[in-house]
Amino acid sequence: MRSRTTTRRVAGLWLGTLVDIAAEGDSADTVEHAIAAAFAEIASVHHSMSAHACDSELVRVNRLATHASQRVSGGFHAVLACALDVAAQSHGAFDPTIGGLLCELGFVPGHGGHGPATWRDVHLDQHGVRFERPLQLDFGGIAKGYAVDRAIAALRERGILRACVNAGGDLRVFGQRSEVVHVRTGGSAGVALPLVCIADGAVATSGYASQRRRVGARWATPLIDARRGLPRMSTRTVSVVAPGCMLADALTKVVALLGADAAGVLEHYHASATILTPANGRWRCTEVPRGGVHASRVRAPRIPAHHARIPAPV
Amino acid sequence: MRHTWIVASALATAVAPTAQVAFAVEYMDVAGAQRSAYPEATAFEPYTVSAEARADIARDAGRFVGVPQVWRVRSGERLLGWFIVDEVIGKVERITYSVALDPSGAITRLDVLAYRESHGDAIKLPAWRMQFKGKRSSDPVRLDADIRNISGSTLSCRHVTEGVHRLLLLYDRVLAHA
Numbered sequence: 441m442r443s444r445t446t447t448r449r450v451a452g453l454w455l456g457t458l459v460d461i462a463a464e465g466d467s468a469d470t471v472e473h474a475i476a477a478a479f480a481e482i483a484s485v486h487h488s489m490s491a492h493a494c495d496s497e498l499v500r501v502n503r504l505a506t507h508a509s510q511r512v513s514g515g516f517h518a519v520l521a522c523a524l525d526v527a528a529q530s531h532g533a534f535d536p537t538i539g540g541l542l543c544e545l546g547f548v549p550g551h552g553g554h555g556p557a558t559w560r561d562v563h564l565d566q567h568g569v570r571f572e573r574p575l576q577l578d579f580g581g582i583a584k585g586y587a588v589d590r591a592i593a594a595l596r597e598r599g600i601l602r603a604c605v606n607a608g609g610d611l612r613v614f615g616q617r618s619e620v621v622h623v624r625t626g627g628s629a630g631v632a633l634p635l636v637c638i639a640d641g642a643v644a645t646s647g648y649a650s651q652r653r654r655v656g657a658r659w660a661t662p663l664i665d666a667r668r669g670l671p672r673m674s675t676r677t678v679s680v681v682a683p684g685c686m687l688a689d690a691l692t693k694v695v696a697l698l699g700a701d702a703a704g705v706l707e708h709y710h711a712s713a714t715i716l717t718p719a720n721g722r723w724r725c726t727e728v729p730r731g732g733v734h735a736s737r738v739r740a741p742r743i744p745a746h747h748a749r750i751p752a753p754v
Numbered sequence: 755m756r757h758t759w760i761v762a763s764a765l766a767t768a769v770a771p772t773a774q775v776a777f778a779v780e781y782m783d784v785a786g787a788q789r790s791a792y793p794e795a796t797a798f799e800p801y802t803v804s805a806e807a808r809a810d811i812a813r814d815a816g817r818f819v820g821v822p823q824v825w826r827v828r829s830g831e832r833l834l835g836w837f838i839v840d841e842v843i844g845k846v847e848r849i850t851y852s853v854a855l856d857p858s859g860a861i862t863r864l865d866v867l868a869y870r871e872s873h874g875d876a877i878k879l880p881a882w883r884m885q886f887k888g889k890r891s892s893d894p895v896r897l898d899a900d901i902r903n904i905s906g907s908t909l910s911c912r913h914v915t916e917g918v919h920r921l922l923l924l925y926d927r928v929l930a931h932a
Contacts, residue, residue, distance in 0.1 A: 451781045451866040453911050458849070458869060460779065609906045618756065624906045634760045635905060641755035645906030679905060683755045714759055725761055 445601060446471050452479055454486045455584050457608025463595055464602040464615070474598035478591035478605065485587035488516055489579045491539065491548040501569055502539065502576045509563075509570040519579055519586045520564050522686055526582075527559035527666075529705045530694045535559045535666030539576025542664065545671060548578060558666065584610045585644055585689025592685075605685075612642035612685040623679055623716070635679055635714070642685035646692035647677035663696050672697065675718055682711035695728060703729035778870035784839055784852070788825070791854035791863045792834050798825040801836075807928045815920040819843055822921065824929070833857050836929050839867065842917040851914060859925040864918065 448471045449462040461478050465471040488497040501510045512520070523536035537559050542548045557575035579586075584607045591605045592612050602615025613619045621643050623635040636643055646663070663672045678695045682688035687709050695702045695713045706712055707729055715726040782790075788798055801824040808818055819841040827834040836855040841848060848870050854863040 449779060449781060451779070451869060453864065453866065453914055456911050458866065458911075460781075460869075604903055606903060606905075609904065611903055611905060613903070619903055620760070621903045621905050623761070624904055636757050636759050636761070638755075638757035641757050643905045647906050677906060681755070681757050681759075710755070712759070714761060716761070727759060 448472065448475060450475050450479070452482070454479075454482045455490070455587055455607055456492070457584070459587075459591075459608070460604075460606045461591060461595075462604045463600045465598075465600045470599055474595045474600045477594040477598055481590040481594045482587045482607070485515060485583060485590060488513055489519065489583040489586075491578060491580065498577060498579060505569050505571045506574045509568040511568040515586070515590070516569075517564065519582055519686065520562070520569060520577070522586075523579070523582050523690065524559055524562060524564060526687070526690045526694065526705075526709075529708055530698065530702070532558060532560075532667050533665070533697045533702075534581070534690055534694045535664075536577050536579065536582070537562060537575045538664040538666050539578035541669060541671070542578055542580065543576065548580065581693045582686055582690045584608065585642070585685035585687070588612045588642065588685035607685075610642075610644040610685055610689050612688075613638055614640045623677065633716075636681055638681060641681055641683060642688040643679060643681050644685060644688035644692050645677060645679040646696055663693065665697055677716040678713060679716075680706070680711055680713045682709055687711060700726065700728050700730075778868070780868045782865055782867050784823075784867065787839075787852045787865045787867055788827075788837055790865065791837060791852070792827050792829075794829050795827050795834055796830055797828045798837060799828065800824070801826050801929075801932065803924065803928060807924070811920055811923050811927065815923050816916060818920060819848075819917075822924065824924075826932070827854075835862065836925065838921050838924070840917050840921060842913040844913040849914060851917070853918060853921050855921075855925055855929075859922070859930060861918070861922075864914075 445464050445466060446468045447462065447464040449460065451458055451460045453459070459479075459482055461475050463471050463475055465474060487493065490496045491498060493499070497513060497516050501512065501516070504510055520536065523534070526534045527536065535558060537557050539548065540555075555574060557571070557573050561572035561575055562577070563570045563572065588605045588607050588610055589612065592603065592614060595603045595605070596614065602617065604611060604613045604619060609624070611621065616639065618637045618639040620634055621636050621638060623633055623645050663674050664670070665672050674696055676696055678692045680688045680691040680695060682691060688711065691702070691706060691709065691711050691713065694705050695715065698705070699715065702713065713728040715728065717724045717726070788795070803822060803824055808821070812818065822838050822840040825837040827837050835857050837852065838855070839850065839852045841850050849866060850868040852865045852867055853861055856862050
């Protein structure tokens, strides 16, 4: 017989979104302390990597790293190292140096202006970070995932048996039992599809249609094709499953830009993706890489045919 | 990392599962949030904000979703501050949150009490539930009474920020003089 455990679920507003932590542990005290520690981790990532807080580490680095190498925290180092690695693997499709362009398009605050700089102009070593030319880093495509990973590590360290951390749709679970994760697809219609059944892993989803804004005569979304220096208008919803949430978060952008061509990058990181594309009031679903990298181990629920028609995406 | 794409295997047979979201979570009740914000409080006295005062604030900071619930918080005779429960509605979500103010009107704490999707009740439609009928108890695919985890959320803190702005105006114009 299983011994009694305590489950708690707490939410806070961090990283510009609702961060929701559910944790199960042996005692109320353990769970309480672990959740508090997890939120402390999220708060520290928020304060370090927010483009919206003028005293963040990110804002300091963006201001000064062109002039002299800047010392950075362990967390900042980890996120930038991962971002540069994904940039290299994706041949620049993902690029953390799009801050200037995002700023010009009005998605993040700052002084805007972007030149020819790319991820190759960022030098990171154990001493710190230095820019070859003026540029602005943006961690909008990766920091939330990192915060989730840090929160999960804090919960594990404190003896939590099972947990889910969800930062505005970038989420990670751990524990013995599988969790069903749904993906929101219907905009304000509130439609969700059962997406994936997962134990010990991360899921991140990026859908851009709802984030679009008008810039001049055109629509823009925060999905930036760094190789062209242009925003993309995309109606795809991309979900990536990866061992960690930081990777899953970053890889959604790679898949949104490269589509099926992202298969190699995903395989490199032991990740896989599902792209949902609206088509005549239904969703076309593409798996990348085809068939996935992992064999099915869990039987998916059978879906009756009368659910075939779903409302057109908004 | 163990996982199975559900949507992909379902669409392979050319059907798309659909569900109106019933994503609703009660994180904390009002009494729990009051205790966390003011552990030393001995009294929470309800305070009614007049319709005129609400209308006055709405002119400058947007309308309240409902009527904010306000309590004057005391420890014995000493005023500890104000505790307010309010609601905001975003694109698809409705958030109930609480704000604790010290006697000078500074925010000491903000808690999210509940989150729900605006179309939440539709999941109770038997047709949608059907898809999980026949699931064996040994199947690890488990469905709780409600959907627990949603990826691809569109929630933004903006609405809560606007709500908090309204509450601070409420303090300035009403509570500070009460």
